[in-house]
Amino acid sequence: MRGRMNDRKSYVPPFQLNEVLNGGVVGEVVESKSNTFSPGDVVIGNLGWQDYSIAGEKEVRIIDPVVAPGSTALGVLGMPGLTAYFGLLDIGRPHASETVVVSGAAGAVGSIVGQLAKMHDCRVVGIAGSEKKTKYLIDELGFDAAVNYRTSPDLKKTLEEACPNGVDVYFDNVGGDISDAVLSLINNGARIPVCGQISLYNENQIPMGPRIQPLLLTKSALMKGFLVRDYADRFEEGTRELARLLKEKKLKYAEDVVEGLENAPKAFIGLFRGENLGKQIVKVAVTRNNTVPPYGTGI
Amino acid sequence: MRGRMNDRKSYVPPFQLNEVLNGGVVGEVVESKSNTFSPGDVVIGNLGWQDYSIAGEKEVRIIDPVVAPGSTALGVLGMPGLTAYFGLLDIGRPHASETVVVSGAAGAVGSIVGQLAKMHDCRVVGIAGSEKKTKYLIDELGFDAAVNYRTSPDLKKTLEEACPNGVDVYFDNVGGDISDAVLSLINNGARIPVCGQISLYNENQIPMGPRIQPLLLTKSALMKGFLVRDYADRFEEGTRELARLLKEKKLKYAEDVVEGLENAPKAFIGLFRGENLGKQIVKVAVTRNNTVPPYGTGI
Numbered sequence: 001m002r003g004r005m006n007d008r009k010s011y012v013p014p015f016q017l018n019e020v021l022n023g024g025v026v027g028e029v030v031e032s033k034s035n036t037f038s039p040g041d042v043v044i045g046n047l048g049w050q051d052y053s054i055a056g057e058k059e060v061r062i063i064d065p066v067v068a069p070g071s072t073a074l075g076v077l078g079m080p081g082l083t084a085y086f087g088l089l090d091i092g093r094p095h096a097s098e099t100v101v102v103s104g105a106a107g108a109v110g111s112i113v114g115q116l117a118k119m120h121d122c123r124v125v126g127i128a129g130s131e132k133k134t135k136y137l138i139d140e141l142g143f144d145a146a147v148n149y150r151t152s153p154d155l156k157k158t159l160e161e162a163c164p165n166g167v168d169v170y171f172d173n174v175g176g177d178i179s180d181a182v183l184s185l186i187n188n189g190a191r192i193p194v195c196g197q198i199s200l201y202n203e204n205q206i207p208m209g210p211r212i213q214p215l216l217l218t219k220s221a222l223m224k225g226f227l228v229r230d231y232a233d234r235f236e237e238g239t240r241e242l243a244r245l246l247k248e249k250k251l252k253y254a255e256d257v258v259e260g261l262e263n264a265p266k267a268f269i270g271l272f273r274g275e276n277l278g279k280q281i282v283k284v285a286v287t288r289n290n291t292v293p294p295y296g297t298g299i
Numbered sequence: 300m301r302g303r304m305n306d307r308k309s310y311v312p313p314f315q316l317n318e319v320l321n322g323g324v325v326g327e328v329v330e331s332k333s334n335t336f337s338p339g340d341v342v343i344g345n346l347g348w349q350d351y352s353i354a355g356e357k358e359v360r361i362i363d364p365v366v367a368p369g370s371t372a373l374g375v376l377g378m379p380g381l382t383a384y385f386g387l388l389d390i391g392r393p394h395a396s397e398t399v400v401v402s403g404a405a406g407a408v409g410s411i412v413g414q415l416a417k418m419h420d421c422r423v424v425g426i427a428g429s430e431k432k433t434k435y436l437i438d439e440l441g442f443d444a445a446v447n448y449r450t451s452p453d454l455k456k457t458l459e460e461a462c463p464n465g466v467d468v469y470f471d472n473v474g475g476d477i478s479d480a481v482l483s484l485i486n487n488g489a490r491i492p493v494c495g496q497i498s499l500y501n502e503n504q505i506p507m508g509p510r511i512q513p514l515l516l517t518k519s520a521l522m523k524g525f526l527v528r529d530y531a532d533r534f535e536e537g538t539r540e541l542a543r544l545l546k547e548k549k550l551k552y553a554e555d556v557v558e559g560l561e562n563a564p565k566a567f568i569g570l571f572r573g574e575n576l577g578k579q580i581v582k583v584a585v586t587r588n589n590t591v592p593p594y595g596t597g598i
Binding site: 003010011172175176179188194195196197200206207208209210211212213214215216217218219220221222223224225226227230 | 471494505509520523524525
């Protein structure tokens with residue numbers, strides 16, 4: 001969404017002035033002219049940041065809030081979960097006893113990446129921006145180590161201590177200085193899925209940094225950018241697998257819920273300050289039926 | 300070899316002061332205490348820059364100068380040819396009608412990369428530093444276009460014209476500003492084998508440049524560094540295939556031969572000025588038997 005606020009060509013068109021913002025939304029059908037959808041159905045789609053949306057049949061799909069709360073379709077069972085799943089497994093390809101570092105580790109994607117890497121018997125090191133988060137990573141999610149980049153006087157040194165055998169996989173959610181520090185520690189044959197670059201999204205010019213090609217060359221390392229939609233033909237596999245892990249209580253997730261559509265801009269800006277733990281959700285309104293989840297928009 | 304002149308840890312140890320430099324050498328056995336080698340055998344190995352070397356049995360292997368001149372074991376049938384072969388085919392994975400750009404295109408690696416890409420029915424664009432070279436690429440090697448980076452007032456614009464459909468594979472031999480210009484034109488799903496960074500080897504500090512992760516991310520692009528030895532278990536396959544293409548006259552190669560070991564330093568420095576066309580060879584001495592190739596060291 002942040003990228004679309006710049007008026008330039010990218011993989012999705014920029015937002016236009018005075019248009020409603022849109023993003024991933026879970027909601028309840030209140031009225032329907034379609035045979036596919038009935039009032040009460042819980043659906044997900046890319047819809048407006050608004051109390052009520054009008055959507056075509058192909059813009060939304062029904063989700064089953066019995067499997068897991070509907071909001072998980074915006075997080076662990078949705079785009080962020082699938083992003084973690086495919087980025088780590090298809091690009092990162094972690095092997096037992098390797099070291100996997102993930103930045104933005106307490107976010108919606110990073111927290112799943114770390115847990116999946118643990119299931120592959122890796123040493124998992126998370127980078128996050130508060131003590132609450134690093135504590136969460138170790139105590140709740142079972143990370144082997146967690147580094148607070150805000151309080152570390154020498155990030156490279158702190159990471160070096162947390163990664164005594166170097167870094168085999170770096171799942172990059174943030175870019176910038178934090179990534180520079182991690183990259184300086186990569187091992188031969190390292191894999192680097194580039195998933196997000198949130199530290200750079202507010203830059204107005206192309207940011208400068210140390211050139212990384214010489215490092216990738218001498219380490220025979222692979223770096224690959226990706227968008228979750230690259231894996232669209234495998235979403236079913238990914239969702240099924242994540243739902244299974246969730247059901248078997250092998251996967252935990254957190255949601256950071258802000259109430260009220262009027263607070264969405266503040267929550268959105270908070271993402272860039274690292275204020276959220278887990279998936280940032282904006283709860284737009286409570287539905288009439290308490291058995292279904294709140295209508296919410298995921299950021 | 301340039302990297303080994305810096306006193307820092309890398310994938311091969313640094314040269315030590317007052318030691319003989321070494322590199323790829325083809326020579327003739329003049330005396331042997333081994334049962335495997337006899338005087339007159341033409342061998343290749345990593346040996347000293349010197350008139351006569353003493354080598355153990357495992358340091359050299361016999362090459363057959365009848366298949367192709369012995370010097371090709373330093374070029375098209377040796378390390379540079381294999382580098383081109385594996386980097387392009389295993390990482391670049393070119394498909395018909397895609398655009399492949401190669402920098403250092405008139406060098407020992409680049410010239411093979413371009414010809415292999417043509418065999419895969421790609422549009423092939425070479426970047427080189429003189430008119431002699433760009434003419435060679437188009438007239439002799441059949442490249443579709445060639446760009447002289449030294450005389451182009453706006454390299455990005457010139458490349459844009461040479462690559463009307465963008466860039467699908469960028470085989471990077473040089474790094475720096477030239478690579479920045481190519482990268483700005485990559486298509487979705489581009490592959491970037493990072494083979495060399497010669498423009499940066501003489502830098503004393505880590506060079507700065509535009510951060511490329513945001514670009515790799517939005518284009519779902521893959522960048523992978525590699526060393527030819529990563530493919531050691533497939534050298535036989537690569538050599539066989541390159542020899543076949545050479546025999547069938549589908550592959551051309553050039554050698555830039557400097558006479559006299561005393562001229563090796565000058566030839567070496569010339570590489571960084573782009574003075575060579577094709578593989579830089581230093582002819583150390585003429586053997587006694589004219590049917591075998593000169594004893595030479597490849598740079």
